[in-house]
Amino acid sequence: MTAGLNIAALAQRTGVAPDTLRKWEQRYRILQPTRTAGGQRRYSERDVARVEWLRARLDEGYRIGEAASLLGTAGVAPARSAREHLNGILDAVDDGSADQIGVRLDQAFALLGVDATLDDVLRPLLAEVGERWADGRLSIADEHLVSESVRSRLGHLLADSGGGIRGTVVLTCAPGERHELGLMMAAIALRRDGWKIVYLGADTPLRDAVALARRVGARVLGISLAMDERVAALERALRGAKPEELEVVVGGSAATRQVAKRLGATYAGAELPSAVETLRRVAA
Numbered sequence: 001m002t003a004g005l006n007i008a009a010l011a012q013r014t015g016v017a018p019d020t021l022r023k024w025e026q027r028y029r030i031l032q033p034t035r036t037a038g039g040q041r042r043y044s045e046r047d048v049a050r051v052e053w054l055r056a057r058l059d060e061g062y063r064i065g066e067a068a069s070l071l072g073t074a075g076v077a078p079a080r081s082a083r084e085h086l087n088g089i090l091d092a093v094d095d096g097s098a099d100q101i102g103v104r105l106d107q108a109f110a111l112l113g114v115d116a117t118l119d120d121v122l123r124p125l126l127a128e129v130g131e132r133w134a135d136g137r138l139s140i141a142d143e144h145l146v147s148e149s150v151r152s153r154l155g156h157l158l159a160d161s162g163g164g165i166r167g168t169v170v171l172t173c174a175p176g177e178r179h180e181l182g183l184m185m186a187a188i189a190l191r192r193d194g195w196k197i198v199y200l201g202a203d204t205p206l207r208d209a210v211a212l213a214r215r216v217g218a219r220v221l222g223i224s225l226a227m228d229e230r231v232a233a234l235e236r237a238l239r240g241a242k243p244e245e246l247e248v249v250v251g252g253s254a255a256t257r258q259v260a261k262r263l264g265a266t267y268a269g270a271e272l273p274s275a276v277e278t279l280r281r282v283a284a
Contacts, residue, residue, distance in 0.1 A: 004034060004042030014051040021051065028068035030054065046077050053078035057111075070110055072103035079104065082112060082120035089125055093138070093146055101149040114157065114192065118185050119272055122150060126181055130253075147181060154184040164196035167283055169220040170213040172200040174234045179226035182252055186222065189272045190279060206237040213246055219283045220247045222268070225254040235263055247282045251275055 011018045025031045030050055033041035050071060057067035071078055079085040085108040092100035108117045129146050132138040171187050173180050180202045187197045198216055200209055213221050225231060231254065238248065250260050251268030260267035266282050268275040 004044055005048070007041060007043070010043045010048065010051065013048050014055065016051055016055060024051075024054070024064070024068070028065070030068050030071060049077050053080070070103075070107055072100070072107070079107060079111075082108070082116060085112065085117075085121050086125055086128075089121070089146075090128065093129070093142055096142070096145065098145055098149060101146060102153075105149060105153050109153065114188065115272075118189060122181075122185060123272070126150070150181055151184070154181065154188065157188050158184055158191075158197075158199060160191075165194035166280065167220070168196040168198060168216055168218040169222055169279060169283075170198045170200065170209060170216065170218045171222040171224070172204040172206075172209045173202045173224045173226075174230045175206055175237055176203055176233060177224060177226055177230045177252075178202045179252075180224065182226065183222075183224035185272060186224070186251060186268070186275055189276055190222075193276045193280075195279065206234070207241045210241045210246065218246070220249055220279055222249045222251065222279070223265070225250055225252040225259070228254045230254065231259055231262070238263055238265070249275075249278060249282060 005013065007018045007021055010016075011021060014021075016024075021031070025033075031043060031047045033043050033047065035041060054064070054067050054071060057070070058064065062070070077088075079088050085104060089101055089104040089108075092104055105117075105121075108121045112121065125146070129138060129143055133140070133143045169190060171183055171190075173183055183201070184199075187199050191197045198212065198218065200212070209221060209223075212218075223234065225234065248263070248265040249268050250263060250265045255267060257267045266278060268278050
C-alpha cells in the first residue's frame with residue numbers, strides 16, 4: 001500500500017474542504033499525490049505544507065491564482081522563513097534549475113518584503129555562491145545562473161522611479177570592477193530611504209562618474225569595490241578627480257575602514273542598513 005493521507009485526512013489537517021482541494025489540484029496543479037494499487041490518491045506532508053502555505057497567503061489577501069503562481073510547481077516545498085528561502089534557492093542552484101531559482105526569489109520578495117529579502121536572503125546568498133565558486137564547488141555557469149536570476153529581479157526594482165527627498169547620489173562600480181549586484185542592492189535600499197539614485201553600474205571611468213555627479217547636483221558618490229586588485233587603480237583615479245564638494249563613500253566586499261581611509265573616502269559598512277545610515281550622516 002502507498003503511504004500517505006487520503007483527501008479527507010488532508011482536508012482535516014489543513015482546514016480546506018475536499019471539493020476545494022480537488023479544484024486547486026485540477027486547476028493549479030499545486031498537489032502531487034501518489035496512487036494506491038486501487039487508484040486512490042494519497043497526499044504527502046509536502047502537500048500538507050503547500051496547502052497550509054496557500055491558506056496563509058489567502059488570509060493575507062492574495063487571490064488563489066496569484067498564490068498558486070507564487071507557490072510554483074507541485075514538487076517544491078514552500079519556504080516559511082528567510083533561511084528556508086535561502087536554502088531553497090541554493091537547492092535550486094545545485095539542481096541547475098533556473099526556473100526554481102526564479103520562483104524562490106519571487107516568493108522571498110513577495111512574502112518577506114524588499115528590505116528583508118535584500119538583507120536576509122540575497123546578501124547571504126551571494127556570499128555563499130562566491131565561496132562555493134572560489135573553492136570549486138560551483139562552476140562559472142552555476143554562478144552566472146544565480147547572478148542573472150538575481151540581476152533580472154533587482155533590475156526590475158531599480159527601474160521604479162521615485163526618491164529625491166534626501167538628495168541625489170550617484171552609484172558606480174570602481175573602474176574595471178564588473179561585480180555590480182551588491183551595488184544594485186544598495187541602490188534599491190537607498191531609493192527606499194528617499195534618495196534619488198543615478199545608477200551607473202559596472203566598470204565606469206571615475207572622471208565620467210564625477211562629472212555626472214556635478215552635473216546632476218549629487219551630494220554623494222558611492223563606489224563599489226568587490227575585488228582587492230581594484231583598490232590601487234581607484235586610489236590613483238581619485239587623486240585627480242575627486243572634487244572637494246563631493247562626498248565619496250565606498251562599499252563592497254573589498255572595502256574596509258582601512259581601504260576607505262587610504263582612498264580619502266568614508267566606509268559604507270558591511271550591511272545595507274549601515275550603508276543607508278552612512279549616507280544620511282555624510283550628507284547631513
